[in-house]
Amino acid sequence: MGETLAVELAPFSIRVLIVEPGAFRTENIFSQPFYEDNPIPDYDELRKVAIAHYKAVDGMQPGDPLKAMQALVDVIHGEGRAKGKAWPLFLPLGVETETAIRDKFETLDGLIDEWDELIRDTRLDNLWYGTALLALSVLLLLVFQKIIEFRRAVHSVNNHPGYRLLLNTLGPIENFFPRVPGITPGGFHMWRRKHKDFESHGWDVITYASPSTLYMRIVSAFLGSKTNFYVADPDAIKEITTHRARFPKPVEQYKLLTFFGNNIVASEGEEWKRYRKITAPAFSERNNRLVWDETILIVQDLFNNVWGDQEEIAYNHAVDLTLPMALFVIGVAGFGRRIFWKEDELVPPGHKLTFKGALHTVAKEVFTKLVVPDWVLKLGLTESHRQTTLAFDELHMYLVEMIRARKESEKKEERYDLFSSLLDANEEEEDGQVKLQDSELIGNLFIFLIAGHETTAHTLCYVFAMLAMHPEEQETLYEHIKTKSVIQDGGLLDYECMNALPYCGWVLNETLRMFPPVHSIPKSVAEDTTITISNAEARYWEDPHTFKPKRFMDDKWPRDAFLPFNAGPRACLGRRFTETESVAVIAMIVSRPAKKTRTQIKTGPKYDAS
Structure with missing residues (x-):
């Protein structure tokens, strides 16, 4: 119980100490006569042995209670002989306690060695089958849940004409898939198909409903149904773009920038x-x-x-x-900064690239910067990653220097x-x-x-x-x-x-x-x-x-x-x-x-x- 209590109280910064004292020379246990009313006959012999033992040790206990209390105070305050030591969950006190604990460990160790085959042979047969069955059950429940969410999403738009797809149309990874009916509309489908999707459905506003979205760091995961409206009607577009407060920009999609x-x-x-x-x-x-x-x-x-x-x-x-x-x-x-088609620009002190070189690489590798996590770029696994990291660092350094020079200059050029x-x-x-x-x-x-x-x-x-x-x-x-x-x-x-x-x-x-x-x-x-x-x-x-x-x-x-x-x-x-x-x-x-x-x-x- 003490061990369980320690786990339960740990989040509240409350520590538990289980003290296990041996025989200490105190009078508490002998200050009152042993209780012998209404004895159970079956325990008569055991009771006689116990009473005889306690009477025999009275006054003969080897433990000093003052030393025990001092040890307990040291442990609680982290002082004296406990200074610099980690908080113990258990605190055995007395040589006889130490001997008893060691004897018990030895007994248990021998028991495990003797009965190890029986102890271990208790696992379920075909454990892989049970694990697979459990995983399949969880997967089916997840699919069922997403089907319900998907149907709700479609119902929320009154089943307006459009596409019903497995993969969402707005995730960055989806743009690398070919067009597969019912699965994905294909990479950059709106740019490639332009108005054809609207023509095929006979509406200037269509819906794309999907139960999932693929993201950069997740190869495949169901993350909730999505219903997107695609608008091609000029009057509707004017209404949406004019009323910025009613139709705000989803800035979370632009955090990469x-x-x-x-x-x-x-x-x-x-x-x-x-x-x-x-x-x-x-x-x-x-x-x-x-x-x-x-x-x-x-x-x-x-x-x-x-x-x-x-x-x-x-x-x-x-x-x-x-x-x-x-x-x-x-x-x-x-x-x-004027740049020419042919020039031999020197790299300024403190830099590794010219301004032209940094600007050129940043412009060329901006997509790499957007899709590859910074920690991967910094590993420098490829020459492209190393050049991208260097160019962005160099351009940032140039811009910081340009801002500082402009702010510190006395005469500002027009x-x-x-x-x-x-x-x-x-x-x-x-x-x-x-x-x-x-x-x-x-x-x-x-x-x-x-x-x-x-x-x-x-x-x-x-x-x-x-x-x-x-x-x-x-x-x-x-x-x-x-x-x-x-x-x-x-x-x-x-x-x-x-x-x-x-x-x-x-x-x-x-x-x-x-x-x-x-x-x-x-x-x-x-x-x-x-x-x-x-x-x-x-x-x-x-x-x-x-x-x-x-x-x-x-x-x-x-x-x-x-x-x-x-x-x-x-x-x-x-x-x-x-x-x-x-x-x-x-x-x-x-x-x-x-x-x-x-x-x-x-x-x-x-x-x-x-």
Whole structure:
């Protein structure tokens, strides 16, 4: 009982000590006569022996009760001979007690040796069968429970048309599965299928009901039924995106983007308002002009120092051109660091990579950073993991140094890159608002990098692909640029030229309509809801699967069915940044102003058959 009591009281920091004393010279046991009333005859002989024993030891006990009490006090207080020793559950006192305990241990040890075969041969036969049966029973109960939850989820939406799937559509792992009816819709299904799922069900709002979700750290687990609404109706989309309070952003899905610090993308409520108030001014008209001017110079540098006088320039993939180009633009217009196509930049003291090298690797390996846990990256099991860790550490170090240098400088240079504008806006923040911490500044700058690089680079890649596959549109675009007479001396285009080149914007918009950089925009309500970009829907776009930039010539084109930059209060702050950069690149690449002959974008032999 004492051992059980010790376990029960341990959570309350109450300790138990089981004292087992031997024979100590006290008078308590002999101060009263032995009780002999109503004796049981069967115990007469045993009683006589016990009484004789106690009378014989009276006054002959070897134990000193004072020493016993002193030992007990020492153990309780951890003093004297008990100092530095762990608390004992048992405290035997006296030589005869020690002898008796040792004799009992010896007896038990001998008994176990003698009877070990009988003692051990008591297990259930076919133990594996019982274990398997138990596991199967638990699994069946779990499946039954999830079936009930799944039916409730479907019933909660009145069995609205849509898909009933084993795997959820929003987990990151599901994107690596092929399309299997009843199991999974397939990787990036909304981007690949666009409006086909809505057409097959005859509704502009469909449901995806699933009993499970796969997550990064769980290979397969039932974690509760999920019902997601996918919305393709422009009026409904406008309602959802306009009312931010009723349809908040599920920021838990964006926590992976906070490894540098909290930011505007992974925030909501008052925190989002605070970030937006400070970051929005950075995307100014002056910054747009800087984006245009620097993009023109970057493309001109490409012409002069990379392409030169080559009659034909071949790329294995268009992103081999657009990724570095977008990186250079975000480098100078985002961080105030001009980067050239060909340069021998020295690694600064205290660093292992140049700023260009760190920025390039971070932009290239951001997906690795998002999906691989930090502790795995730090192990450095592969060269990719080692380079990713180094690049992110180096970029963080560069940004910290840039922030510190800017704050400590006496004379602040007038600059309009996002980094400088963000720091200026943060320093000017008043009205009792808390300024952004350095980690928050870096977190938002990192979001600018991701948003301004990856999406723009791939959009431009699709632009060139569509122009190559539609040479008639490429010819129309070239004639449009040529007839506008916007090319300045030296083969450069001035920022004021942008508004005079609407066809470049139409080509960009048509590409974004067909290949949006983000295929869905999640919103939360009582149940998870996702807005699907339904840009290919026939009711809103005539001949939606055909590349027709002139559809944007009509000023009444359906803007509510066009969401490459989101909509409502949470619309992308960098929309004008991307549009400015993209129009400048398209105009320069297609016209190549300094050359007497135009650039002709073509597909390679691999794609000629299609």
